[in-house]
Amino acid sequence: MFNYLKIMEKNKLILICSDENEPSTDIVCSWLNYHNKKFLRISEKNLITIKKIIIENKNVDIIFDIDDFEYKLSELKSYWYRRSQLKFQNPNFIKILNKTEQALDEKINVFLNKEFHKTIEFFEYELNKLAVLNKFDDNYINKLKVLSIAKDLGIKISNTYIVNDFDSIDFKDSYITKAISDLVIFHENTNYYSMTQRVSFEDGENINNTLIQKEVKKKFEIRSFFFANTFYSSAIFSQENEKTSLDFRNYDFENPNRVVPYKLPIGLETKLKELCNLIDLKSGSLDLVYTTENEYLLFEINPVGQFEQVSFPCNYNLHKKIAEIL
Template sequence: MLEIPFRVSQAFFIFIMILLLSDERDLSTTQVIEWLDILDKKWIRINQEDKIEIEFCGNEIVFKLNTIEFKFSDIRSFWYRRGFLNLKTDSTGIDPFDEFQNMELNILMQYVYYKFNKIHHLSSIKNANVNKLIVTSMARDCNIETPDDYIFSNRINLETVSSNYKNAFITKSMSGDSIREFENFIVFNYTTEVKPDWKIPESFSPSLIQNHIAKKYELRIFYLAGDFYTMAIFSQNDNQTSVDFRNYNDTKPNRRVPFKLPLAIEQKLDTLMKNLDLNSGSIDMIVTPDDNYVFLEVNPVGQFGMTSFPCNYNIEKKIAEYLSYEN
């Protein structure tokens, strides 16, 4: 669904200031838009569910959604929140030239996303998905402590390493995809401690294993163009959330409070985010009982409302202000 500011009529051509690419279920996008309205900024939201046409006119690109048209040169700021531009095509999948046409369109769409990154922007589709293994390696290069990563596909190798390791192991997905939908049910993929009584087959799909790190509390950090908004989560005292706080206890929720990172940790994380070419993202860390800061992962399109509201950070307003930047 295309959301249009109430003060902009559905004229054939409109001037816009801010373009937001998201999906129709993302509440955070709507909350940022509410702040854009308060700041009296013009905007257009495109959801991945919307069918959009793109017309190339020499050096200009025209976007068409139903009765709305706007030019690339009208866009002053772009926020990639989630999703993609769902392009209308004439492809039927039957014509032998359809595959070639789709290849050409993919090249054009890469160019459009590249153009978005050339203007004032927050996040980008090219960095929407990061490789967890590569990111943790890059974190170590920034002198940030991380868990030890092991990839196993053989039970004997796993047992050999684990028998010589003083701490327990946990396992988690490498992709970070925590939810899988099937026909009649949904599976949540939580971080789980590897149990000695597990009946592990002799060989299995390559799986990520890490040393289990004791925690004093864990941190959810939202990074926005060099600024950090950090929340401490006291999940360690609840057996349900001690390994993975996403296994929420709705009856007795974890305590969540604002937290100030040490300057040295902020500087290291800032270097990591710049090396990853990310100007926004949600970072997960653990603080150990010895007050060591251990980096777990970064999600470039992670939720930030869960940090913004409990800590009164008003991140939605800060994003709106960032997008309202003018030369």
């Protein structure tokens, strides 16, 4: 894991927030090292203490510690949120000394907690101004809202429903289900992810707030990584393998899908850029398909999705490009 690079006074510091074991970040840090760029990589295990905020007519700055080392926001060149989250030192709350004043002390502590979170909110607001790629709030982008905005922009989507039963669904057609939000669970040294699954009428007996979509007949899938106002796309021939035909993420490591570079139509890219702009997204992975009816459909956008499966097979060198713009 990369943490610190030797000091080069002429360069400002690049701040990176990522999981400790995140391969894409490791590779980007290798390229930063190669380019002699000074950076600091942190995760939720590193403690941030906000020491002072300065808001003047001609200057805004924040002085803060990370694990007892002092930094200034003005010393940062850029910020890259990849994964994990920022962890802040909690303030000193009032200690309850007797039962008589307990109710008042609790109310004061609620107020102090609000003050603390407003301070954190401002810190992240100023830090996000330096974000050239993602920011933590991108995790909260609503997939249903994305589909609605895409529809308004004339981007074709798969018919989507949120239901509590299947009584109103015509199962003469084939339907699939997937998570509305991202499901990633780590339990007993095992990672669990949500995958796309086909559903039948019988599956609707015990469901609640479930997303289903009409299954689309695909010629191939498209994973496109968007950053620096550019789409780096790949065509994934998942239909040639029964294991991956419904969802290419159900990888067949013994017989991997053929993946080749792909160029989306200019008109579609223009609409997708507008969509990213409307949801305030500078970078993300887009999942699309090219149907048997020769149409492009957008499935979803993963704001902090993986990009290795686009970069490596298509020789896009995305890790190097990211390091260059940080």
